[in-house]
Amino acid sequence: MIERHFTKLRMRDDISREEENALRAAIDGTISFPPDRIVLHAGRELTHSTLLLDGIACRYKDLRGGERQVTGLHLPGDFLDLHGFTLKRLDQHVATLTACTFATVPHTALTAITERLPHLTRAYWFETNLDAAIHREWEVSLGRRTARGRLAHLFCELQVRLEVVGLAEADGYALPLTQSDLAECMGLTTVHTNRTLRELRTAGLVEFRDGRVTILDLAGLRQAADFDPAYLYLEKRAR
Amino acid sequence: MIERHFTKLRMRDDISREEENALRAAIDGTISFPPDRIVLHAGRELTHSTLLLDGIACRYKDLRGGERQVTGLHLPGDFLDLHGFTLKRLDQHVATLTACTFATVPHTALTAITERLPHLTRAYWFETNLDAAIHREWEVSLGRRTARGRLAHLFCELQVRLEVVGLAEADGYALPLTQSDLAECMGLTTVHTNRTLRELRTAGLVEFRDGRVTILDLAGLRQAADFDPAYLYLEKRAR
DNA sequence: CGAAAGTTTGAATGTGCTCAACAGCTGTGG
DNA sequence: CCACAGCTGTTGAGCACATTCAAACTTTCG
Numbered sequence: 138m139i140e141r142h143f144t145k146l147r148m149r150d151d152i153s154r155e156e157e158n159a160l161r162a163a164i165d166g167t168i169s170f171p172p173d174r175i176v177l178h179a180g181r182e183l184t185h186s187t188l189l190l191d192g193i194a195c196r197y198k199d200l201r202g203g204e205r206q207v208t209g210l211h212l213p214g215d216f217l218d219l220h221g222f223t224l225k226r227l228d229q230h231v232a233t234l235t236a237c238t239f240a241t242v243p244h245t246a247l248t249a250i251t252e253r254l255p256h257l258t259r260a261y262w263f264e265t266n267l268d269a270a271i272h273r274e275w276e277v278s279l280g281r282r283t284a285r286g287r288l289a290h291l292f293c294e295l296q297v298r299l300e301v302v303g304l305a306e307a308d309g310y311a312l313p314l315t316q317s318d319l320a321e322c323m324g325l326t327t328v329h330t331n332r333t334l335r336e337l338r339t340a341g342l343v344e345f346r347d348g349r350v351t352i353l354d355l356a357g358l359r360q361a362a363d364f365d366p367a368y369l370y371l372e373k374r375a376r
Numbered sequence: 377m378i379e380r381h382f383t384k385l386r387m388r389d390d391i392s393r394e395e396e397n398a399l400r401a402a403i404d405g406t407i408s409f410p411p412d413r414i415v416l417h418a419g420r421e422l423t424h425s426t427l428l429l430d431g432i433a434c435r436y437k438d439l440r441g442g443e444r445q446v447t448g449l450h451l452p453g454d455f456l457d458l459h460g461f462t463l464k465r466l467d468q469h470v471a472t473l474t475a476c477t478f479a480t481v482p483h484t485a486l487t488a489i490t491e492r493l494p495h496l497t498r499a500y501w502f503e504t505n506l507d508a509a510i511h512r513e514w515e516v517s518l519g520r521r522t523a524r525g526r527l528a529h530l531f532c533e534l535q536v537r538l539e540v541v542g543l544a545e546a547d548g549y550a551l552p553l554t555q556s557d558l559a560e561c562m563g564l565t566t567v568h569t570n571r572t573l574r575e576l577r578t579a580g581l582v583e584f585r586d587g588r589v590t591i592l593d594l595a596g597l598r599q600a601a602d603f604d605p606a607y608l609y610l611e612k613r614a615r
Numbered sequence: 616c617g618a619a620a621g622t623t624t625g626a627a628t629g630t631g632c633t634c635a636a637c638a639g640c641t642g643t644g645g
Numbered sequence: 646c647c648a649c650a651g652c653t654g655t656t657g658a659g660c661a662c663a664t665t666c667a668a669a670c671t672t673t674c675g
Contacts, residue, residue, distance in 0.1 A: 180606065198516050201602050206519040208512040220509075223502035228509045228607035251498055255490040262501050263462035269508035270459075270467045273447040276511060277437050279518035280445040280563025284631070315653065324519025329631050331655060363440050367419065368467035523663070554621060568663050570623060 138190040139164075139240060141214035141302040146260055148301050149267075149373055156257040163246035164188075170233045176217065177231040183221040185241040189213055192237030193314065196229045197321065207322040209272060210234075210295070214302040220265045222247045235313050263374075270368045279324045282363070284333040287323040289362035292343050292350055297366050313348035337361075377429040378403075378479060380453035380541040385499055387540050388506075389613055395496040402485035403427075409472045415456065416470040422460040424480040428452055431476030432553065435468045436560065446561040448511060449473075449534070453541045459504050461486045474552050502613075509607045518563045521602070523572040526562040528601035531582050531589055536605050552587035576600075 139161070146152050167190070170176055176194060177187065194211040208229060211217050217231045222244055251258045274294070278287045295312065299305035320330040338344050342358045344351040352358060378400070385391050406429065409415055415426065415433060433450040447468060450456050456470045461483055490497045513533070517526045534551065538544035559569040577583045581597045583590040591597060 196512065198512070200516070200520055204520050206516045208515040220505040223498050223505050224509070224609060225613045228609075229512055248494075248498075251494040255487075255494075255497075258494075258497060259462050259487075259490055262504070265501070265508065266459040266462050266504055269504065269511055270463070272508055272511035272515060273435065273437075273468055276447040276514050276518055277439070277445045279515055281439055281443050317653080326632060327654085328633085328656090331653095332631090335655085370463060370467075374464045556621080565664060566622085567624090567665080571663090574623085 138213065138238065139188070141190070141304075142188055144303065145214040145301055146264070149263060149370060150260045151373070152257070152260060156254055156260075159250060159254055159257065160242070163242045163250070164240045165243055165246075166241050167238060168241065169238045170236065172233055172235050175230050175232045176237070176239070177221070177227055179227045179230045182226055183218065183224075183244065185243050186219050186222050186247060187217045187231075188240040188242060189215050189217055190238045190240055192233060192235045193312075194231055194233050194237055195318075195322075196231055198229045205321045206324060207318070208275065209268065210322065212295075212298055212302065213304065215268075216261075216264060219261060220268065234318055267370055270370065274368045275322075284323070284325050284329055285336060286362055287325070288319065288330070288333055288337060289342065289358050290364055291319065291323060292345075292352070293359055293362045293364040293366075294369070295350070296352065296355075297369055297371070301371075309349060309351040311348060312345070312350045316345075319345075377452065377477065378427070380429070380543075381427055383542065384453040384540055385503070387612070388502060388609060389499045391496070391499060395493055395499075398489060398493055398496065399481070402481045402489070403479045404482055404485075405480050406477060407480065408477045409475065411472055411474050414469050414471045415476070415478070416460070416466055418466045418469045421465055422457065422463075422483065424482050425458050425461050425486060426456045426470075427479045427481060428454050428456055429477045429479055431472060431474045432551075433470060433472050433476055434557075434561070435470055437468045444560045445563060446557070447514065448507065449561065451534075451537055451541060452543065455500075455503060458500060459507065473557055506609055509609065513607045514561075523562070523564050523568055524575060525601055526564070527558065527569070527572055527576060528581065528597050529603055530558065530562060531584075531591070532598055532601050532603040532605075533608070534589070535591065535594075536608055536610070540610070548588060548590040550587060551584070551589045555584075558584075 143152060143157055177183070189211050191213050194217055195207045196209040196211075197205050197207040199205050211231070217239070218227060221227055250261070271294070278290050282290060296305050296310060299310045304310060316330050316334065317327045320327045323330070325333070334345050341353050342361055343353055382391060382396055416422070428450050430452050433456055434446045435448040436444050436446040438444050456478070457466060460466055489500070510533070517529050521529060535544050535549060538549045543549060555569050555573065556566045559566045562569070564572070573584050580592050581600055582592055
């Protein structure tokens with residue numbers, strides 16, 4: 138399942154066999170978690186970074202009032218906390234949304250990579266910068282898009298990101314989340330998310346049912362979302 | 377003025393003279409811009425990264441409807457586009473809000489740093505991860521905080537970030553922005569921002585007038601904002 | 616001095632929230 | 646096998662925070 142990670146890396150850069158092997162050798166274990174468990178606590182000191190092999194996880198923050206804001210979704214092939222390598226502790230929790238499997242990589246091994254493999258270091262630096270680009274786009278959604286636009290945008294984003302790791306078909310993808318999960322991502326209430334999903338469905342744009350997103354009209358959906366995939370950096374950079 | 381940059385770096389890590397000199401030597405020019413100019417266009421290929429020496433700049437995205445969402449503020453000592461070193465183009469524009477002075481650093485020099493100075497590389501990787509942490513906290517504000525909480529939180533954040541580079545006193549700081557600038561940061565209209573600022577002022581928490589933020593009641597402001605500075609990573613990490 | 620930008624206020628409107636109730640489904644235990 | 650709890654999804658009614666539109670006022674600056 139770790140193939141997805143290298144597929145994702147190679148979508149943006151040329152990764153040599155040596156570099157791939159360095160990361161493979163750095164993995165010191167795999168773990169599985171059931172749904173809805175905190176994997177990494179904010180504030181706790183980190184010694185490893187964690188690579189998501191399978192399942193869906195999220196970054197989030199709880200507020201005083203009990204509301205939760207999810208600030209990012211992690212898909213198979215993503216590091217959950219590569220930023221934790223330099224930050225040394227997280228500012229937000231990371232939790233599973235579905236059952237997940239992870240590989241762990243000790244920070245000592247990542248340090249060794251930065252000492253010996255500068256190109257791979259830059260590729261991993263890129264990965265954290267890509268995460269940040271997604272955070273920026275979510276800021277735009279949360280700050281300026283309507284509920285309809287936000288959800289449409291999220292469905293467009295996930296379609297592209299899942300396609301990169303071979304987990305989406307042209308007409309949709311598995312997304313075993315609840316309506317509340319989507320609400321917590323997009324800064325909405327569950328009730329309003331439910332109504333907005335109905336609106337998108339009756340508009341013939343997208344359907345979210347039984348843990349699956351079915352895209353009914355991709356062009357229309359992207360139009361409704363004002364979606365431009367440039368922030369996902371799908372092109373390969375020159376080595 | 378570049379001292380502010382090293383002050384900021386050294387708040388989180390030990391930077392040697394050699395490392396400092398490597399970055400100083402990498403600077404190949406300085407530029408000044410008047411207020412409200414685009415400094416870096418989204419999508420354009422980058423060959424340099426740009427360090428803000430003085431003034432305030434922002435990252436932002438324009439939407440179809442003409443609204444603007446600012447996704448981050450840059451203060452003196454910050455790189456505007458260190459993420460651009462690995463991304464090679466930006467996903468959002470960077471513009472000045474006030475008159476600004478910048479130093480430019482060619483990507484070739486940054487590549488050389490990643491080849492020769494792995495510890496400094498990690499320190500700069502940290503800087504981009506800190507930017508991302510701020511993006512995440514803004515997502516929380518935009519997604520879940522009320523107008524009052526958002527503005528209070530922004531004032532708290534800027535107080536800490538400006539203090540780091542010696543640009544804030546205990547009771548406030550210069551912030552030569554307009555109410556619309558604040559509105560564009562916090563996903564609000566100018567009108568509602570105006571009313572909310574009045575509310576914060578009459579509540580005796582904070583005053584924003586004549587390009588200056590005066591903190592009237594720091595504890596009360598932080599309480600209103602639900603502010604926890606942990607995401608700003610103010611502590612030093614072990615080398 | 617006049618124009619432009621920024622700030623302030625009022626009134627009406629609307630998007631999304633709160634509160635509440637209920638239906639459907641799954642898993643559990645008596 | 647049924648009763649029941651718990652979670653998810655759905656719908657309705659009323660409300661509130663923030664927006665829109667409009668106008669007036671203040672400050673800045675050429």
